[in-house]
Amino acid sequence: MTSISNSNKDNTSKQPLEMWAGLECTVNRVGEEYFDQLERNGHDVRLSDLDLFAELGIQAIRYPVLWERVAPLGVENADWSWTDERLERLHSLGIRPIVGLVHHGSGARYTSLVDPEFPVKLATFARAVAERYPWVTDYTPINEPLTTARFSGLYGHWYPHGRSERTFARAFFGQCQGVAKSMQAIREVNPNAKLVQTDDLGKIYSTPTLAYQAEFENERRWLSFDLLCGRINQNHPMWGYLLYCGITQAELEWFLENPCPPDIIGINHYLTSDRFLDERKELYPASLHGGNNQHEYADVEAVRVCAEGTTGHKALLLEAWERYKLPLAITEVHLGCTREEQLRWFLEAWNAVQELRKENVDVRAITAWSLLGSYDWNSLLTRFIGHYEPGVFDLRSEFPRPTAIAKMVQDLATGQNPNHPLLDTPGWWHRQERLLYPAVSRSNFESPPTPLDKGGATVLKSLSPVVIVGATGTLGKAFARLCERRGITYRLLSRREMDITNPTSIDAVLAELKPWAVINAAGYVRVDDAEAEPDVCLRVNTEGAKNLAISCAQHNVAFLTFSSDLVFDGTVVNPYVENNPVAPLNVYGRSKALAEKGVLEVNAASLVIRTSAFFGPWDDYNFVTIALRQLSAGNTFTAAFDSTVSPTYVPDLVNTSLDLLIDGESGIWHLANVGAVSWADFARLAAKRAGVSIKGLITLPTQELGLAAPRPSYSVLGSNRGELLPSLDCAIERYFQEVNC
Missing domain, CATH: 3.20.20.80 (Glycosidases)
Incomplete structure (x- = not known):
């Protein structure tokens, strides 16, 4: 240490x-x-x-x-x-x-x-x-x-x-x-x-x-x-x-x-x-260009170009x-x-x-x-x-x-x-990733022949990791990506490597890896299928999360797990906050509500984050990506006009969750981008920003979508602990910046 x-x-x-x-x-x-x-x-x-x-x-x-x-x-x-x-x-x-x-x-x-x-x-x-x-x-x-x-x-x-x-x-x-x-x-x-x-x-x-x-x-x-x-x-x-x-x-x-x-x-x-001054302006964006009466040059943050930092x-x-x-x-x-x-x-x-x-x-x-x-x-x-x-x-x-x-x-x-x-x-x-431009040496202005410093994976391998459970899911992959970006050592585990429904498997992994934290990004996420197989959903979402919480308490390891806006029944007209009573309408929501209660009973230091309708730039299966793909191809896309949610941008969710975990926060937190929108209007917002026609957008009431699981008509998340995520408009803008970069 x-x-x-x-x-x-x-x-x-x-x-x-x-x-x-x-x-x-x-x-x-x-x-x-x-x-x-x-x-x-x-x-x-x-x-x-x-x-x-x-x-x-x-x-x-x-x-x-x-x-x-x-x-x-x-x-x-x-x-x-x-x-x-x-x-x-x-x-x-x-x-x-x-x-x-x-x-x-x-x-x-x-x-x-x-x-x-x-x-x-x-x-x-x-x-x-x-x-x-x-x-x-x-x-x-x-x-x-x-x-x-x-x-x-x-x-x-x-x-x-x-x-x-x-x-x-x-x-x-x-x-x-x-x-x-x-x-x-x-x-x-x-x-x-x-x-x-x-x-x-x-x-x-x-x-x-x-x-x-x-x-x-x-x-x-x-x-x-x-x-x-x-x-x-x-x-x-x-x-x-x-x-x-x-x-x-x-x-x-x-x-x-x-x-x-x-x-x-x-x-x-x-x-x-x-700062680093360089007359080779073509190497840098125009926003960094300036000069004096003798030369024009780029004025760049030295940390982004100097080999020595x-x-x-x-x-x-x-x-x-x-x-x-x-x-x-x-x-x-x-x-x-x-x-x-x-x-x-x-x-x-x-x-x-x-x-x-x-x-x-x-x-x-x-x-x-x-x-x-x-x-x-x-x-x-x-x-x-x-x-x-x-x-x-x-x-x-x-x-x-x-x-x-x-x-x-x-x-x-x-x-x-x-x-x-x-x-x-x-x-x-x-670390190596700090360099946004061709590296130069401050001493002789020559590109260094050897690696610049100790950054990257070679440093991270021997350090105490955060264990991320859920290797195949959108959230697990996003955590891995952003931990890599932030210099946080991690191990992304599949069900084969650690079965959260098996306490023995969990204990063995924690004993071997000695993590400082465990993030449960795994779970049963098929909301409609859960109606037909409630036992499977409850075993993974409820018992699995509780097993992880117990093992983390025994190993003195911080624990983060995720819940959902679907723990609420939609009978309110203002955003739900953390201490509102839960009343799930479907099996999936019930599995999450029971998981919240069970996790905090066995490990009060756990951090439980409720989130809603997340979308992100790194997978092909979230609402925004699918809607834009269908509409831009001239196909139809159907969305509910009477179900109001608070969409959550995955990078915001992951980064803020990590900050709260590092801060040692516990209990239930709501994390969603600030804003309330129907699914249909969410598709319209994304299409407008992308410049895609909405002629193929079909809007229907939720009951006509043929969904097996009932949904709340209103599940917007607010917070009485802190609104930590920026606005939905800001999130949508950054979504397009990321997918277009």
Whole structure:
């Protein structure tokens, strides 16, 4: 198992490593509209979140006291009620706030990043914060000033939407001076106040032709820290560039006279931060094309093309240490990905810090970022589309639900070793499949003659697997496909390899394979045939699932099994939720209802997922695929117009089921794409998207279809535990993207 150490005697750093946390709190402006993450994630109305955060065992939290929220109409009109309540609660919980004043923002409406008075106005607000909370010792007046200046002044994403070097430089300089003046004002109130300054230190790599551009950008990435440390003088590589961009010599010399070196340098690093520049544009999609005044080139995520992968936390922290010899912290660790990859990314950052501390590098903390996840960062917060990335907690439930990351953070904060077997597989950023383009070497720009790294099956064979029961079924095959994609070791078993109706067979397999989880994707699925052979259906669906649950409990193995919307009788008019009483109309539904009850009686830790009418891109026998095949061939296709269901896209179902399994969830969950539609309308939706005529579509009432098993007229699944799957429209769109790729 992966080993870690948090023992002070094992490293030479004088201070113990702290576990920090932070919540995405950006208030950015696009045109005249503000995008407020605290409104989106609901933290602005949930004081109880702070108690959840405290249970993680964190010592400090990056916490917002944001100018735009507290004093949008000026300090004299500030409303402190929200921050009063929350900072007092943090204080009582023993969590040290690292107060942020501007987080990717541009200030109140009466200013902007290019306002010459921005630094003074921010300092006025900073002083008011310090006077109101004199006990607060740690501040980040402005988060990532260089990154914010690029997005606001160079790329035009955020207000004031500049697209020039001059606007970039003015926005950057104003923020850095705002940091320095704010700390001056704060320290006049609290001389012991500390500056925790953050920025993204992603590196740029390139072909030899574009080495000049990479060299420039790699020097520019240090600007925030260099300027605050008073290092930018006439001998500095960026001196001439900043003068060219309109920053005056007097302004630059102000920092030589008023340096404000960080007490802790906070490094943020994401997998998309490192870039590769390549003038061979034809190798990459047009969306990645760009350039400067000298060359046109593609700007690509380095992890997708560089044989060596990304720079990594350890190398970046070491560079910062050697450059400044100031205390360091990783101030954001977040990955928008599947759960096991989020865990792998966090542990990799943690281990990098531990290694550096043993080498006498003064790293003070690591930060579990995005406690409540984040919204719409996939569009760089330029539009409101509702794309949500879970973090330490998942907000798609009624209350913030702790994910497996919460358990890892808690373990690390208390000196425990995370021991999930999925941690022993390298993250996707180390595996072969990460490469979307022809691989190049960062060192010599030559294709490597040997395999790139240890990814793939050779690594997975020796690891503890998840056992997937149901080798011939649609669901079992989908689990195998997506486990392969996610780097989850698995064994896909047929009935010949493990007979779930035979407890002895199950025990023998579990003893041999020693899995960490079992997924029951097998079963009797012929709903109409079950009416004629109920004993067979009950033996497989009910007794088989119960046998698996018993064996998993005995072997201390997690267990996931599936149920159906057909456990309900259709007498309601609103979507069924998990605690609605079951009342199946047919044998198949009864077998599933009895299986749910039996499984949870013998193994309460089991995860039981009810789903409905699934369709997917990888088999030829689901409703959508058959309907399109028949209609496109000019044949007729019959569907019921009076039976309403909630279709479920198989990749969504499988990925979310795996996440819940990794999170250690149990009990009954409903998973279906959000939406309600009749079978007939479902066929119409798919045909319209495919551009197929519906002339051959015949719609009939269910009773005229000649089905042996009665069906509920309404079996839409909702949830009171969390709507984790996206909308049906989104699912249909991704179905066609997958089948057409």
